[in-house]
Amino acid sequence: MKDEKKIDTKLIESLLKNFAESSVTKLSLKQDIMEIKAKKSSKVLYKRNTVIQHEKTEYNNEMTKTNTTFIESDRVGRYFSVNPPDSPNRIKNGDFISKGNKIANIVSMNVVYDVIAPFDAVIIQCLGEDGKMIEYGQALFEVEANGGK
Amino acid sequence: MFKKILIANRGEIAVRIIRACKELGIKTVAVYSKADRDSYHRMLADEAVCIGEASSIDSYLYIPNIISACELTKAEAIHPGYGFLSENQNFVEICQAHGIKFIGPSLTTMLSMSDKAMAKKLAKDAGVPVLPGSEGALKDSAQARMIADEIGYPVIIKASFGGGGKGMRIANTGDEVEYYFEIAQNEALSSFGNSDVYIEKFVTNPKHVEIQILGDGKGNAVYLYERDCSVQRKHQKLVEESPCIVLNNKQRLEISKAARDLAAMIKYEGAGTLEFLFENNNFYFMEMNTRLQVEHPVTEMVCGIDLVKEQILIACGEHKGLDQNNIIQKGHAIECRINAEDAFNGFLPDAGKIEELLIPGGFNIRVDTFVYTGFTIPSHYDSMIAKLIVYGKDREEAILKMKSALSEFKVEGISTTIPFHIKIMENSEFLSGKYTTRLLEQNI
Incomplete structure (x- = not known):
């Protein structure tokens, strides 16, 4: 039986939290068989000029x-x-x-x-x-x- | 009295006018081109406004910027000096439309005097002697030939609205009249936009004598006697003097009174000059200059009258009245125009930095200039950098004074006409006083 690792949800939560606070709009994370893709999309408020x-x-x-x-x-x-x-x-x-x-x-x-x-x-x-x-x-x-x- | 006047000119005349204004307690606005940033008139005036690029057409002749500068600085009047816009009828009209007083004659007077045929007719009506010739514009070459046969040869065909020698042809025979007639017409049309030409007797070796007048615009006028401006090169005056010593008192008074009568008849306002040719004891009216002349200081010296102040007082309606009895011609004055030119190299204009300037001084020696040590003469304008004027109790004293002043006058860095003037002051024909407009081509 294939050895499956348990996903560390705490790590993911922490990453997403940091991501939310960052200005990064795209994140890819791949570790062994584990791969996380995240994309942040939010409305940009343009000022004049x-x-x-x-x-x-x-x-x-x-x-x-x-x-x-x-x-x-x-x-x-x-x-x-x-x-x-x-x-x-x-x-x-x-x-x-x-x-x-x-x-x-x-x-x-x-x-x-x-x-x-x-x-x-x-x-x-x-x-x-x-x-x-x-x-x-x-x-x-x-x-x-x-x-x- | 005016509170503020704008001077629509540059160079020595702008300085001259600013000085008169200061003495009258009038504030001044100078206008200047980009090439004249360091010009003395800009520094001397109470306010200065840049009106355009170096080229005259974009600055000193550009009416909208001058009018705008006048309105924005709240100047009430414009003194045009000489040259540039001083005889521009459009400018006078625009000044009127904007409620700005143009210091000079009315538009009507200017119009009638700028048309040479009309001016000649008016002069004749006022009893001013005119050259025999056609009355007004000629119809055709046949008419030109008929008139030429009547008045005798040589004759000159001239453009009615011309100047500067354009549209002018001298004819010695009837055939030449017919030949040149059409050429003169075409040249007049292409140069002045009007093909009208007229014909008159050609005076071969005259003196150039002119009469200074002042009018109040209401029909009163006075004369300030004559100036002899016969030292000329290509119609450009170089030396002027007053009085003209070949005239006797009777001749002097007759021609002066005739000039005054014309000024009074046309209700002339301000300073004006009637130019005459004088040959074989006859005067022939040439034209009237409806402005201040370059050579006005010689008249000021012999009459003791500040012509620019008179112009301003007349223009603002505060002149106490022109009285001929107050005008007495006394002594002798000579003016030499100091040009930045190499007189011994075809009068080639020179421009550049004045490395050193030493201006002559002393009793009755006057220098009207706008240049100073370190000033760079722009190449865009006429080459006159100074006027040296001397006054003596008689002509002999004036000539001695002029020679002394010329030898003191030092302008380093550029060529000037000073050495040439020294030669004139030593020329026997000039010293005799009998010289004519051909002095330079015949003698020097």
Whole structure:
């Protein structure tokens, strides 16, 4: 008769407990004839900008200081953020901006002009202040860009 | 009085205007291009706004940024200086639309004086002597030939809306008139968008004499006498002086009064200049410059009047009244334009860093400049870096003073026209005072 070992349920319980507390999503354990397969599946709560932050992390792996640059104003006018101060969509430090995104407004001679992101970048610092005068060439955002302008 | 003025210009004239504003207690806003970050006018003004890239078309000629800078800094008026937007009618119109006072003549005056044929007609109406020629634009080459036969050869065909020598042809015979007529028309059309041309007598060896006027915009005007600007190279003035010593008092007064009458007739506002050719004791009106001239300091020196302050006072309506009796021409003033050019190498423009600058000084010696030791001259703009102006009790003293000041003037690091000016001050034709616009091609 084949020698069968008794399953150590206590060990399994302990493993599952540790697994539940861990961030591991899959576990395989094989010992002699004993094999345990476990898969953890749970709902992930995404915060806003999660994807952006994820991309930023990947992006940063390749970043060097030389990629730091400024997005400058192309006209003289008054600076306004795209969204009001209490808006969750307002661009803030650490946000990722894609080429072609509207990132600010400049009001000049009563006409509102869009400031468009000229390349993909991550905001290091927002430099414009709502309602304040902006010169031509004044830095609006300090950014980290992939490959520069 | 204005509280704040924006100066839509650069270089020495921006500095000149800022100084006048400071003396009047007016705050100033400088505008500058990226190439002018280190320019003196930027540092001297109370506020400064960057308006564009180095190229003039993207900065000093870019109206939206200038108007926007004016509105945002709450400047009430714009002084355009000379060049750039000073005679741009669109700019005057836009200033008006935005409630900004343009320091200069009205749009109507500017329009009528920018059309050379119209200006000539108005001048004639005011009793200003004009060159014999066609009245307004010519219909065809046959009409051009008929008029040329009447006034005598040589004649010059000119574009009605032209300038800078484009659309101009000199004809010595009737056949040449017919030949050049169409060429001039085409050139006028391609250069100025209007093919209108007119014809007038070509004066071969004239003096360039101009009359400075001031008008209050209500029909009152005064004259500030003449300047002799005959030392020219390719229509660019190099030396100017006041008075013009070949004129007698009768001639001086007659032409000055005629210029004043035209300014009064067109209700001219601010400072303006009527340019004349003077040959064989005859004056011929060329054009009116509806702005401040580069060479305005020579008039200031002999008349003791600050023209920029007068412009500002007139523009804000606080002038106490123009009175001809208060304007007396006294002594003699000469101005040399110091350009960053190699005069002995085809006047090739030079740019670069000024390693050392020593500016002359002394009694009645004035230097209008914007450069300083360590300043790098941008290559994007005109090459004038300074104006050296001297005043003497007579021409002889003024020339001696100019020679002394020129020898003191040291600009290291770039080529300048200083050595060339020293040669002019020693030239016998110049010293005689009888020189004409052909002085440089014939003598130096």
